[in-house]
Amino acid sequence: MNETINSILNRRSNRSYLPAPVEQEKFDLILQCGVFSPTAKGVQPWHFTVVKNRKLLDKISAINKKEVFENGNTAARMSAMTEEYDNFRGAPMAIILSGMTDEKYGEADCANACTNMSVAAHSLGLGSCYIASFRPAFSTVEGKELIKALGIPDGYTPYFALALGYINESPQERTARREGIINYID
Numbered sequence: 001m002n003e004t005i006n007s008i009l010n011r012r013s014n015r016s017y018l019p020a021p022v023e024q025e026k027f028d029l030i031l032q033c034g035v036f037s038p039t040a041k042g043v044q045p046w047h048f049t050v051v052k053n054r055k056l057l058d059k060i061s062a063i064n065k066k067e068v069f070e071n072g073n074t075a076a077r078m079s080a081m082t083e084e085y086d087n088f089r090g091a092p093m094a095i096i097l098s099g100m101t102d103e104k105y106g107e108a109d110c111a112n113a114c115t116n117m118s119v120a121a122h123s124l125g126l127g128s129c130y131i132a133s134f135r136p137a138f139s140t141v142e143g144k145e146l147i148k149a150l151g152i153p154d155g156y157t158p159y160f161a162l163a164l165g166y167i168n169e170s171p172q173e174r175t176a177r178r179e180g181i182i183n184y185i186d
């Protein structure tokens with residue numbers, strides 16, 4: 001099968017990783033695939049933060065866990081109660097995608113980049129997981145300080161992250177695709 005189609009159809013969200021680091025040339029290529037994603041009006045309203053420091057990812061998760069536990073809905077609070085809670089799923093690194101807060105399609109543009117990067121990661125033999133669950137962390141005072149520590153520029157909101165690494169799991173069966181979601185008009 002065509003390699004692009006193959007990667008799109010077989011990419012999965014991976015939630016268990018080996019500690020082995022990802023080679024710089026691989027994540028540089030992945031980032032390149034992110035920055036070549038389409039953006040509304042070609043504005044490229046994004047900032048990419050490559051976090052290889054696991055302690056920083058743990059800190060985001062810890063802040064998130066506390067915030068979700070105190071203010072989240074029941075399902076979020078249940079998951080925050082687990083010992084192994086980690087928004088980044090044990091991956092050795094993550095790329096945080098922040099969008100220009102005032103740009104109408106900033107979030108959609110970051111979503112495009114996140115998807116492209118996840119497909120690129122798969123094609124390079126890496127696992128990835130698209131993450132949004134870390135967002136509550138950044139609504140806290142500690143989280144706002146973290147935004148500075150992460151070098152995210154003023155006026156940008158962290159929307160998504162892509163956890164990246166070599167996988168340590170056999171992904172579960174795929175959920176069947178919903179039926180009746182396509183119609184054709186001739």
Ligand SMILES: Cc1cc2nc3c(=O)[nH]c(=O)nc-3n(C[C@H](O)[C@H](O)[C@H](O)COP(=O)(O)O)c2cc1C
Binds near residue numbers: 011133
């Ligand atoms: C916008 C968005 C946010 C997501 N956030 C998370 C997340 O915070 N944590 C997580 O484990 N998976 C997250 N996912 C991954 C989805 O759960 C996953 O794509 C879905 O279950 C389908 O599985 P697949 O990617 O293996 O096909 C997110 C996916 C998207 C598109």
